[in-house]
Amino acid sequence: MNLTVNIAGVSLKNPVMTASGTFGSGEEFSEFVDLNRLGAVVTKGVANVPWEGNPTPRVAEVYGGMLNAIGLQNPGIEVFVKRDIPFLKQFDTRIVVNVCGKSVEDYCEVAERLSEEPVDLLEMNISCPNVKEGGIAFGQSAKSVERITKEVKRYAVQPVIMKLSPNVTDIAEMARAAEAGGADAVSLINTLTGMKIDIKKRTFALANKTGGLSGPAVHPVAVRMVYEAAHAVKVPVIGMGGIMDAEGAIEMMLAGASAVSVGTANFRNFGITEEIVEGIRTYLFEQGISDVKELIGAVR
Amino acid sequence: MSEKRRERAEVLYNKEIAARIYSMWVRTEEIARLAAPGQFVSLYCANASRLLPRPISICEIDAKERRLRLVYRIAGKGTEEFSKLLPGESLEIAGPLGNGFPKKAGASFLIGGGIGIPPMLELAKQLEGERQIVLGFRDETFLTEDFLAYGPVSIATEDGSAGIKGNVLDAIGGYGLRAERIYACGPLPMLRALKAYAAENGMECYVSLEERMACGIGACLGCVCHAKETDGHTNVKNKRICKEGPVFEAGEVEF
Numbered sequence: 047m048n049l050t051v052n053i054a055g056v057s058l059k060n061p062v063m064t065a066s067g068t069f070g071s072g073e074e075f076s077e078f079v080d081l082n083r084l085g086a087v088v089t090k091g092v093a094n095v096p097w098e099g100n101p102t103p104r105v106a107e108v109y110g111g112m113l114n115a116i117g118l119q120n121p122g123i124e125v126f127v128k129r130d131i132p133f134l135k136q137f138d139t140r141i142v143v144n145v146c147g148k149s150v151e152d153y154c155e156v157a158e159r160l161s162e163e164p165v166d167l168l169e170m171n172i173s174c175p176n177v178k179e180g181g182i183a184f185g186q187s188a189k190s191v192e193r194i195t196k197e198v199k200r201y202a203v204q205p206v207i208m209k210l211s212p213n214v215t216d217i218a219e220m221a222r223a224a225e226a227g228g229a230d231a232v233s234l235i236n237t238l239t240g241m242k243i244d245i246k247k248r249t250f251a252l253a254n255k256t257g258g259l260s261g262p263a264v265h266p267v268a269v270r271m272v273y274e275a276a277h278a279v280k281v282p283v284i285g286m287g288g289i290m291d292a293e294g295a296i297e298m299m300l301a302g303a304s305a306v307s308v309g310t311a312n313f314r315n316f317g318i319t320e321e322i323v324e325g326i327r328t329y330l331f332e333q334g335i336s337d338v339k340e341l342i343g344a345v346r
Numbered sequence: 347m348s349e350k351r352r353e354r355a356e357v358l359y360n361k362e363i364a365a366r367i368y369s370m371w372v373r374t375e376e377i378a379r380l381a382a383p384g385q386f387v388s389l390y391c392a393n394a395s396r397l398l399p400r401p402i403s404i405c406e407i408d409a410k411e412r413r414l415r416l417v418y419r420i421a422g423k424g425t426e427e428f429s430k431l432l433p434g435e436s437l438e439i440a441g442p443l444g445n446g447f448p449k450k451a452g453a454s455f456l457i458g459g460g461i462g463i464p465p466m467l468e469l470a471k472q473l474e475g476e477r478q479i480v481l482g483f484r485d486e487t488f489l490t491e492d493f494l495a496y497g498p499v500s501i502a503t504e505d506g507s508a509g510i511k512g513n514v515l516d517a518i519g520g521y522g523l524r525a526e527r528i529y530a531c532g533p534l535p536m537l538r539a540l541k542a543y544a545a546e547n548g549m550e551c552y553v554s555l556e557e558r559m560a561c562g563i564g565a566c567l568g569c570v571c572h573a574k575e576t577d578g579h580t581n582v583k584n585k586r587i588c589k590e591g592p593v594f595e596a597g598e599v600e601f
Contacts, residue, residue: 070565074589077350077563090567098582103558105568107424110395112560119567121581261397290394313560314390314397316352316440 047330048337049323051085051305053282054205054230056166058085058140058305061338062295062323065286065309066091066144066169066209067116071130072137078316083323086140088307089130091171093146094155096122100176106242106251111261111288112310113240115176115254118146123159131163140166142207146174146181150194154201161203168204170194173211173236175258185211185236188223195227205230207284210275212264213239217271218278225279233284233307234275235268261310262288269301276302276343290318292325302343350563351376352440357431358413364488366420367461368429369405371413377441378412383449383468384531384554384593387416387441388562391424399440400424401559401588403531405464405489406471417464417489443562444592447552451475453525456497457514457540458482459532463489465554469529470496478523482514482536515539528552534601541596551596557587564589572600 049060063086069075072087081087099119106113120126126143134141143165147153157168172194174181184194195208208224210217212235224232237258242251268287276283285303288310289295295306311318330338355372363369377387381404388399406415420426431437447469453476458466463481470479470493477497481490485505493499501509502517510520514536517523530540531554544551557569570584574597577585585591585599 068561068566070567074561074563074565078352090565096580096582098584099567099570102568102570104570105398105558105560105566107396107398110397112397114560114566114568116567119570119580119582119584121579125581262394310397313399313562313566314394316563 047327048339049327051339053167053207053284053305056140056205060085060323060326061299061305062319062326063142063284063305063307064088064312064319065307066171068309068312071126071133073133075312075316079320081137081139083320084139085305086142086166087134088142088169089144090120091118091144091146091174092120092123092126092156093118094123094152094159096120096125101253103252104254106257108240108242108259109263111259111263113242113252113257113259114237115252115257117176117254118174118181120146123156127159127163131165135164142167142169144169144171144209146171150197153194153198157198157202157206161201165204167207168202169207169209169233170198171209171236173209175211175213175237175239175256176254182211182213185220186214188219191220191223192227195224195229199228207231207233209236210234211236212267212271212287218274221275221279221283225281229281231282231284232275232279233286235264235271235287238264238267260288262290264288265294269297272298272303273301289322292322292329295322295326296329296341299338299341300343300345304342348442349380350441350443351380352438353377354436355439356436357433359433360429360431362429363417364486367488368418368420370416370418370428370431372416372437372439373413374439375412377439378407378414379409381407381414381442382446383407383472384446384465385442385444386592387414387439388443389428390438391427392437393427396424396427398560399562400428401443401556401562403465403554404442405467407468419461440562444588445590447529447554447593449473450527450550452527453477454527454529455480455518455523455525457528457530457532459514459536460484462530462532462554465531466529467492476525478525480514480517480523482517482532483508513539515543526550530554537601544596552593553596554592555587555594555599555601556592559588562588574598574600
């Protein structure tokens with residue numbers, strides 16, 4: 047049975063990756079998960095300099111999901127390169143570095159800094175709803191998506207995945223803009239902007255007032271958007287958004303995803319990524335399918 | 347790195363000991379053996395619409411019988427779900443999480459306020475040396491009998507229904523208590539007052555903080571607090587309460 051998939055010339059041993067921001071750089075989860083069994087680890091977003099992130103509370107549970115407004119706290123690229131990349135290199139898995147920034151130059155600086163590092167893919171986070179500058183500001187107009195993609199591609203050595211925001215009118219247009227800018231792949235969805243109010247305290251549940259909604263509540267939205275994006279572009283689509291089990295991952299692939307990322311589910315079950323790999327294997331066996339790539343976009 | 351486990355734990359006992367406060371004993375394979383006072387566990391809801399684990403402090407550790415006592419308050423739907431578990435039923439649990447209290451010799455205050463009281467019990471059991479246990483409640487008291495086995499207990503209640511009317515500092519002043527160190531867990535205003543009291547009196551002070559958490563193991567950066575200095579891991583002035591904490595030397599964090 048063949049579980050390998052290919053993203054922009056990079057072969058993954060299976061289509062299951064972690065979703066940025068939910069898995070750190072893998073160190074904490076490695077006590078519970080064999081990272082060697084994952085298709086890739088996608089790291090938490092890293093910027094050119096350290097970011098402190100937002101005030102707390104940063105997370106809140108909602109029915110069937112959660113809101114987060116971490117604000118992209120990160121140690122900066124220098125610490126990341128010295129500590130997190132060597133940690134991940136101990137494992138036989140692909141390394142995808144998620145990059146965030148406040149300006150186009152920030153993204154380019156990080157991409158350039160990583161050019162000599164043993165990193166397999168870069169994922170550009172132009173869709174974080176929780177930071178005032180950068181993040182989603184780049185991801186909500188087709189023009190700016192194309193422009194930042196073009197700029198980053200001038201500096202990046204590794205293939206570039208553009209991570210798209212669902213907080214747009216037409217996801218297909220954004221996917222096409224990324225492709226036009228030279229993106230090697232697109233990933234979606236980032237979180238949906240949401241809000242929760244604490245009725246006892248009569249205040250916002252998050253200090254940031256709004257936060258990104260993730261978890262099973264967003265999954266059908268994500269499947270629909272992956273389907274639309276996959277039909278709009280030729281580059282591979284990485285599907286994510288509320289995948290809780292192998293069924294959710296397989297749905298994404300049938301909708302058109304070449305690989306999937308699992309995020310919020312990691313909080314409920316540390317070992318869920320490995321379980322999803324096994325679940326996909328079981329599904330393929332039961333369905334008499336020998337190659338997981340046969341699932342990609344099979345439902346049209 | 348401290349060892350952690352994720353297990354399915356059997357509920358042995360689960361009873362209300364004060365209004366909306368429950369005492370639960372669970373049998374674990376290894377978590378009880380690994381646990382230390384001041385650490386916490388994540389409890390997972392069976393209802394899958396409640397995705398995130400609930401961080402609950404460890405009240406008592408019985409390593410020999412592989413049991414943990416968790417005393418928790420019903421704060422929402424998740425803890426309400428736990429309160430309905432019957433002996434013989436089971437739940438998913440991860441732990442032990444966080445660092446725990448440093449056990450130091452010499453005279454110590456063990457101070458708990460409200461639902462911050464439970465983790466002080468195992469510390470009272472394991473700590474050597476003189477101690478003064480000070481417990482603050484709004485009204486109804488709980489666990490006070492359990493503490494009596496491990497040292498002198500002073501009580502403060504906001505409504506004056508038991509002990510001194512007022513807060514834990516009123517009890518310390520009112521009873522003329524002295525020690526060289528503070529271990530404390532409770533609401534932020536109490537911890538702030540104790541930090542100031544310790545600073546004025548040249549005492550060591552360890553506080554256990556809480557915050558909304560998601561992963562519970564240090565990956566998501568949901569539960570940070572402000573640090574005085576740049577933290578070695580985060581490389582910013584934030585510490586992870588679930589990992590570097592929940593117990594901090596009061597001077598190293600701002601709250």
